[in-house]
Amino acid sequence: WIPVFSSGFNVENYELNIFNRWGQLVFKTEDYLQGWNGQFNNETVQDGVYTFKITYRNAKEKINQVHGGHINLVR
Numbered sequence: 001w002i003p004v005f006s007s008g009f010n011v012e013n014y015e016l017n018i019f020n021r022w023g024q025l026v027f028k029t030e031d032y033l034q035g036w037n038g039q040f041n042n043e044t045v046q047d048g049v050y051t052f053k054i055t056y057r058n059a060k061e062k063i064n065q066v067h068g069g070h071i072n073l074v075r
Contacts, residue, residue, distance in 0.1 A: 001071055002035025003054055010059040018071070019051045026050070038073055047073050 003016065011032050018027040018036050026040040038045055050071045058065050 001038075002033075003052075005032075005056075008059050010057040010062075012057040013055060013064055014057075015055045017053045019053075020045070021049060021051075032056075036071075038075075044075075045073065047075060049073075 009032075014030055014032045016027070016029050016032075016034075016036075017025060020026050020040075026045060027036040029036075050073055051068065052071055053066065053068045055064060055066050057063070
């Protein structure tokens with residue numbers, strides 16, 4: 001899973017965090033080209049709902065933006 005930005009995105013201050021339902025961090029990256037492959041510690045995680053938080057710098061206003069949501073992982 002990888003977020004897709006269409007415009008107004010600056011890679012400065014980019015961070016993607018994914019958490020399991022207990023709030024444990026299962027994935028973190030500062031590379032906007034790197035997505036999550038559904039693994040934690042080189043093991044496949046179980047199906048379920050995961051929460052993500054994306055932080056990035058808005059290119060136009062030059063302020064940090066934070067967005068979150070859910071990923072439904074089904075294999």
